Structures are given as C-alpha cells and as structure tokens.
Amino acid sequence: MKTTSYYIFVLVTFLFTSILTSAHAFQKDSDKFVVVLDAGHGGKDPGRPTKFGYKEKYIALQLVLAVGSELEKQKDIKIIYTRKTDKFLELHERAAIANKADADLFISIHCNAHDSQAYGTETYVLATRANNMNIEIAKRENEVIFLEANYEQHYEGFDPNSPESLISLSLLQEEYLDQSIRLARSIEDNFKDKIKRKSRGVKQAGFWVLHNTYMPSVLIETGFITNRKEGDYLNSKKGQKDITTAIINAVKDYKKELELNIGMDVYHTDEILETTDSPQIIKDVIFKVQIAASSKELAPKSYNFKGLNDISREKSGAIYKYFYGFTSDYSKIKELQVLAKSKGYKDCFVVAYKDGNKIDVSDALKSVSN
Structure with a gap:
C-alpha cells in the first residue's frame, strides 16, 4: 500500500511538471485560439445506462461535432477533437491531447444520469472543495478508469472511489480555476437565458479528465438522459442545435473578453461569511x-x-x-x-x-x- 508521504511526493511532482508545462504553453507563438473538444465516453464505454435506449457516448459525440463545426468557421479559432468517432479513449489520453496542443480551452461534453427524474444542465470545474453529492457524481464519471489496461500505472494509485483522491486533484488546476469558473458561468447563463433550460448551476467536483489539463477546463453535463422528456430533447435535432448554440456563444464571449485585456471580475462559488461590527483580529x-x-x-x-x-x-x-x-x-x-x-x-x-x-x-x- 502506498503511504501518505508517497501520495504527497507524486502530487508535488505532478504540480511541478504542470507549472513548467503551462509556462511553456503560454509562450507559444500562435495566432489561433485553440479549443480542445472532448466527447465523453466512447467505444466500450457507453456512459451511464438508461432504460429509454439513449446512449450518452453518441449524444456527446454529436454535440461535440456540431460545436466544433461552427467554431471552426471562425478564422482565428482552431478546434482539436479528442475523438470524432465511436472510439474508446483513456481519461489520461484526453488530457494529454489538450496539453500537447497547448490548448487555450478544454471542454468535455457529457449527459447526466440519475435514479430519479432529475433534469437540467450543470457545468463543472475541478474542485478545490467538494460536497458529498458532487463527489458521488465524480465517482460515476471516473469509474471508466477501471476499463483501462494498466490503469494503476497511468493514475499513480488514484482510487476513483476515494474522496481523498478526488479532492487532491485540485492542486494541479488551481491556477486556472478563476478562468474555468468564468467560462462555466457563461455556459450556464446561456443555457438558462438563451435557450430556456433549467440550470442547476456551476459546480465543482473531482473529475479526473480535468485534473491534468494545463489550461482552463470545464465538463458540461448537458441534461439527464434518464429523464424521458430531457432525453428525447437531447436526442433531437432541435435539442442538439440549442445546446450547441449555447456552448458556442459562451466560448465566443469568453474569448472576446480575454482579448479585451482588461481586468475581469472573478466568479467565486463560496458562500459569503457573516460579518461582525467589532474588530476580529486573526493572529498571523x-x-x-x-x-x-x-x-x-x-x-x-x-x-x-x-x-x-x-x-x-x-x-x-x-x-x-x-x-x-x-x-x-x-x-x-x-x-x-x-x-x-x-x-x-x-x-x-x-x-x-x-x-x-x-x-x-x-x-x-x-x-x-x-
């Protein structure tokens, strides 16, 4: 069994590597804004099962291809896909594709599932803290690791069922968290305001696919395929056009704001703590x-x-x-x-x-x- 000190060593090593890699990425000489689009699941991993016959891997792929097709029409945007067919990809491969491309954004698209009739959109960034519900969602998405050959070597002892493993992932992406949250908020605002979907908000959880990307990264749950009405919508041409339009608009808005080179207000998901009128000095x-x-x-x-x-x-x-x-x-x-x-x-x-x-x-x- 690996000791706690070994885990710390591994994480520090990863963090040091990520800092070096991210520094190199920002030195790239490119006139293109590079977006990596990741269709969740694929191949032998169909995603979460549903009694209605929908397959997450197919819906996610159709959404990714539609988003990419429209964004590619922008002359200053370059799109890279982690997969364009029904292909199985290991989670660490998805991040590696984005890092090799020195991407400006990484967007992973999924469909949600639940044993109730829950519905609505959610957009996730990597957790610095995670509540129990979000940890359970992350566990479900991370379970694909067990389908991979030699997963113990690729994931350095990471246990998809361990809350401690999930929370530790936050170290590697913390420096990009502000931008990730801003993009996630724009995506959810577009879902809610532009196409009138129920937004369940911007959330944080320990998704492995986000943890080792050296750029702002989000994972979009476009709706629940376990809800018959929402599953029908996500599987329809209208639903897919709506969802892709909202994501495209959010990416364009995010890119435009970056190009303005002005101070950006930062989104923060923590609750505002209570204040007192008297001084409250905290030593050191x-x-x-x-x-x-x-x-x-x-x-x-x-x-x-x-x-x-x-x-x-x-x-x-x-x-x-x-x-x-x-x-x-x-x-x-x-x-x-x-x-x-x-x-x-x-x-x-x-x-x-x-x-x-x-x-x-x-x-x-x-x-x-x-």
Whole structure:
C-alpha cells in the first residue's frame, strides 16, 4: 500500500511538471485560439445506462461535432477533437491531447444520469472543495478508469472511489480555476437565458479528465438522459442545435473578453461569511479582497481600479490577480469587500494568507477562538 508521504511526493511532482508545462504553453507563438473538444465516453464505454435506449457516448459525440463545426468557421479559432468517432479513449489520453496542443480551452461534453427524474444542465470545474453529492457524481464519471489496461500505472494509485483522491486533484488546476469558473458561468447563463433550460448551476467536483489539463477546463453535463422528456430533447435535432448554440456563444464571449485585456471580475462559488461590527483580529493571518484577474499586467494604481487604493498584484501562470486591502482584521476586510462591490466588482471575494501561503478563509476563522 502506498503511504501518505508517497501520495504527497507524486502530487508535488505532478504540480511541478504542470507549472513548467503551462509556462511553456503560454509562450507559444500562435495566432489561433485553440479549443480542445472532448466527447465523453466512447467505444466500450457507453456512459451511464438508461432504460429509454439513449446512449450518452453518441449524444456527446454529436454535440461535440456540431460545436466544433461552427467554431471552426471562425478564422482565428482552431478546434482539436479528442475523438470524432465511436472510439474508446483513456481519461489520461484526453488530457494529454489538450496539453500537447497547448490548448487555450478544454471542454468535455457529457449527459447526466440519475435514479430519479432529475433534469437540467450543470457545468463543472475541478474542485478545490467538494460536497458529498458532487463527489458521488465524480465517482460515476471516473469509474471508466477501471476499463483501462494498466490503469494503476497511468493514475499513480488514484482510487476513483476515494474522496481523498478526488479532492487532491485540485492542486494541479488551481491556477486556472478563476478562468474555468468564468467560462462555466457563461455556459450556464446561456443555457438558462438563451435557450430556456433549467440550470442547476456551476459546480465543482473531482473529475479526473480535468485534473491534468494545463489550461482552463470545464465538463458540461448537458441534461439527464434518464429523464424521458430531457432525453428525447437531447436526442433531437432541435435539442442538439440549442445546446450547441449555447456552448458556442459562451466560448465566443469568453474569448472576446480575454482579448479585451482588461481586468475581469472573478466568479467565486463560496458562500459569503457573516460579518461582525467589532474588530476580529486573526493572529498571523492576512486578508485581502480579490477583485480582478487579467492576462494583462496592470499597474496597481487607483486609476486602474475605479479609485480603490491599497491594490496589490500577484502573478499565477500567465494570469495576473489583483487584490484590494491588506489586514488581519476580518471585520475590516468584509467592509472593504462591500466597498469593492459598490465600485462594480460584484463578484469579488475574500482570500486569506498565513506565512505567505494561501489558506481557506474558513480555516483562518477557526483560529479566532485560539
């Protein structure tokens, strides 16, 4: 049995490799925006079974081919497919295709399944934290690993049924999380607002297919094929046209925003924590408000950030993150967050650092009584 220290060694090795690879990727000299489209399942892996006769692998492939066909009409976009036929691909191969291409985006398309009549769309990014429901969803998608030859060698002892294994995947994609969430939100907004589907929201879970991609990555659950009405819709020409149009529009909007080279408001899925009026000093912890992220290096001056002072900047990969405030007083930082929101940074959020390392805000607050 592998020890905990061995797991840590493996993860650190992977993380170091990913940083080097991602740095190389951002140095590419290309006039194309590269999108890798991944049709979930395929070949001997049909996806989740359904009594209505739908096969996820076929629907996912049709959606991917339709999305790719339309995006390829854009002269500045290059599409790469992980599969264009009913072919079985191992999960690690899918990520390898995206990394080899130095892709700008990785999008994996699936259909959902449940033992109830649940319905609606969901778009996932890799979890930094995951609740029990999302862990169960990730387990189901990751079970394809057991169909692969020599899977123990490819996945470094990863256990698809282990919550600890799922949560540990977050280390490798954390630097791209802001962008992944932004794309995921755009996709879900298009589903809800443009084609009037029920959106179940942007979620986080430990999907292996996302964990080792060195670019913003999302996994889209386009609907439940175990729901007869939604399964009929996903299997229809109209349904597939609607879904592909929403995804295409989201990708175009995301790309356009990146090209503006301006600070992007950052989406954050954590709940806003309660504040108090009195000072709440947390010893040895520094709080900041993250207000923006951008591919452009901006001077941390008030004129670049709607008059806000005390701006700091941090580089993560090819992305610059911008922060407002610097204090050990949690009550004070919540006041600054309110002020930042009033300036238009509606999705800003509080971050915490201890000894120069980022920690969860909830963990920082646990020490208040110590």
